[in-house]
Amino acid sequence: MYLEGKTTRRESMSDPDAPVVLIVEDEPDVAETYNLWLQDDYEVRVAQNGDEALDMLGEEVDVVLLDRMMPGLSGDEVLSRIRDSGYECRVAMVTAVEPDFDILEMGFDSYLTKPIRSEQLHETVENLLERSTYDGLLQEYYSLVEKQATLEATKSSAELAESEEYEELTGRIDELQDNLSQTLGGIEDDEDFIATLRGLGNGDEH
Amino acid sequence: MATNTDHTGTMYDLTNVLDIDALASVRPGSSILVSGPAMTGKEALAYDILADGVRQNEGAVVVSTGDRADNIIADFRERAGSESFPLGVVDCVSDASGGETTDNGVYTHHVSSPGDLTGIGIGITKALEGLHESGVEDGRLALSSLSTMLTYTDRKTVFKFCHVLSSRLDAAGYLGLFTIDSGAHDDQTLQVIKQAFDGMIEIRERDGTREARVVGLTSSPSDWKPLE
Structure with a gap:
């Protein structure tokens, strides 16, 4: 059975808030297997090659599963174009052999070696989504800290003690600190740590 | 910040270098900002704290945005008073790339610029990995300086990096x-950056004498103490 991206999208789960996973895989059987595994938890889209993947990319895509060896645009080329595009999606590279290169220095967020098991795939996607949660929390944390610093710079300590806004802000900051230290997906292991740092430099400008 | 990871490691005692009670028992995993005007010995203080750790068989990692690795290593040799030590250096200055291990076992990683946060992260990861493999469990890391990083990258990114x-x-x-050079940034920037740390060692100069105090590690700031 062969499914095109659009068909797959319609057939997948109905939850509009489900994270979006884009599978980029030239072998239809393999793509369909991943789709079957993931479609209960995510909105899955399938691209058969690099060009199609770039067309299907958008703000709403959270995770890209990218086959490294494809006819036409290679996985590496697609990856670099995704990064250039400024979209903040996480990319897991799917490789045929265990990478012999230094994976920390590559631009992807995670990698999977074929053949992939269902459990592995789920774990990787979840881990990448948790990393995005961490980034989001860190972003919010920064905005609040900046706001707090502005208040502290412009108001006297007596005014701050009276200010409900300041009190609420301080409470939110404490709360976020706790959330951040519990969402360790951002730094849990070396790969996460590097991927999180890589994300700091790009995509934050807007 | 308040991260709550449990550690079995022993507390860090920094009072050999700076005799302030708040530094007698610093929780493993703490990150401390060393803040003061230019030329008041912030970097020397941080490096002395690292060298003191090395004398207690701890590892050391230096991330340098100003001095080349060979200078850092030579300087460290003097401070530690020994020829070989568990040290990793992330050099953001030299015109080189990649990692290498020198004769005395120091791992050096070169990063193209102080604005290359991913590169710095990779260097730190490898340095920590190397120290771990050589059997070192505890250690101290010094990054000098955030002020240089702030000239390459915006405040938001540096805050998140920290x-x-x-x-x-x-x-x-x-x-x-x-x-961090407290004279090089506006109050708001300092206030924001501070928030990424557990505490701060503040340095000032009064009538030709350098003084230090510790803020944030204990409920109230310590008294100012002369800095040798």
């Missing part, structure tokens, strides 16, 4: 020391 790195050091049970 937060992420502090969490990483927390997970490793390391102690982090990050220097």
Whole structure:
């Protein structure tokens, strides 16, 4: 059975808030297997090659599963174009052999070696989504800290003690600190740590 | 910041270098900002704290945005008073790339610029890995300086970098020391950056004497103490 991206999208789960996973895989059987595994938890889209993947990319895509060896645009080329595009999606590279290169220095967020098991795939996607949660929390944390610093710079300590806004802000900051230290997906292991740092430099400008 | 990872490691005692009670028992995983005007010895203080750790068989990692690795190593040799030590250097200055291990076992990683946060992260990861493999469990990291990084990257990115790195050091049970030139930034920037750390060693100069105090590690700031 062969499914095109659009068909797959319609057939997948109905939850509009489900994270979006884009599978980029030239072998239809393999793509369909991943789709079957993931479609209960995510909105899955399938691209058969690099060009199609770039067309299907958008703000709403959270995770890209990218086959490294494809006819036409290679996985590496697609990856670099995704990064250039400024979209903040996480990319897991799917490789045929265990990478012999230094994976920390590559631009992807995670990698999977074929053949992939269902459990592995789920774990990787979840881990990448948790990393995005961490980034989001860190972003919010920064905005609040900046706001707090502005208040502290412009108001006297007596005014701050009276200010409900300041009190609420301080409470939110404490709360976020706790959330951040519990969402360790951002730094849990070396790969996460590097991927999180890589994300700091790009995509934050807007 | 308040990360709550549990550590079995022993507390860090920094009072050999700076005799202030608040530094007698610093929790592993703490990150401390070392703040003061230019030329008041922030970097020397941080490096002395690292060298003191090395004398107690701890590891050391230096992230340098100003001095080349060979200068850092030569300087460290003097401070530690020995020829070989468990040290990793992340050099953001030299015109080189990649990692290498020198004769005396120091691992050096070269990063193209102080604005290359991913490169710095990779260097730190490898340095920590190398120290771990050589059997060192505890250690201290010094980054000098955040002020240089702030000239390459905006405040938001540097803040996030500090937060992420502090969490990483927390997970490793390391102690982090990050220097910043308090005269080079506006109050708001300093206020924001401070928030990424557990505490601060503040340095000032009064009538030709340098003084230091510790803020944030205990409920109230310590008294000012002369700095040798």
